[in-house]
Amino acid sequence: xxxxxxxxxxxxxxxxxxxxxxxxxxxxxxxxxxxxxxxxxxxxxxxxxxxxxxxxxxxxxxxxxxxxxxxxxxxxxxxxxxxxxxxxxxxxxxxxxxxxxxxxxxxxxxxxxxxxxxxxxxxxxxxxxxxxxxxxxxxxxxxxxxxx
Numbered sequence: 001x002x003x004x005x006x007x008x009x010x011x012x013x014x015x016x017x018x019x020x021x022x023x024x025x026x027x028x029x030x031x032x033x034x035x036x037x038x039x040x041x042x043x044x045x046x047x048x049x050x051x052x053x054x055x056x057x058x059x060x061x062x063x064x065x066x067x068x069x070x071x072x073x074x075x076x077x078x079x080x081x082x083x084x085x086x087x088x089x090x091x092x093x094x095x096x097x098x099x100x101x102x103x104x105x106x107x108x109x110x111x112x113x114x115x116x117x118x119x120x121x122x123x124x125x126x127x128x129x130x131x132x133x134x135x136x137x138x139x140x141x142x143x144x145x146x147x148x
Contacts, residue, residue: 046133052125067124067142069132081107084136088112091130103127103144110138117147 047053050069060067084107092100103116112131118124124144131140 046129054121057121070139087134088131112140114142117145
């Protein structure tokens with residue numbers, strides 16, 4: 001009888017846990033997925049706007065060894081450098097095509113430097129676009145290396 005009571009109690013607790021999971025956790029996960037999808041769409045447009053196509057990146061890398069882009073909109077505003085780094089790192093984590101562990105972000109006075117490795121010029125362009133599209137960023141210098 002005691003085992004049956006404990007089993008029934010476990011079923012009730014499991015039902016409450018499933019209801020809580022449906023009400024709280026799933027909408028939060030769906031919201032995060034929607035945010036990431038919206039971010040992907042906007043990044044694609046920014047890649048072209050900021051001349052970050054693979055061909056343009058290859059040309060920059062051959063010419064100077066780095067990719068530098070400026071954001072005229074953010075030039076007047078200033079944010080805490082640590083906050084900018086945290087925002088860029090968060091955006092890198094949310095991006096399915098980039099590895100946040102392989103890209104190191106540094107910021108000083110709204111000027112961001114990216115270091116590390118990526119697998120293609122397309123990924124390099126995405127990383128620069130994500131950084132440049134972050135509030136408070138005035139300039140992005142990519143010292144990322146492309147290693148297939």
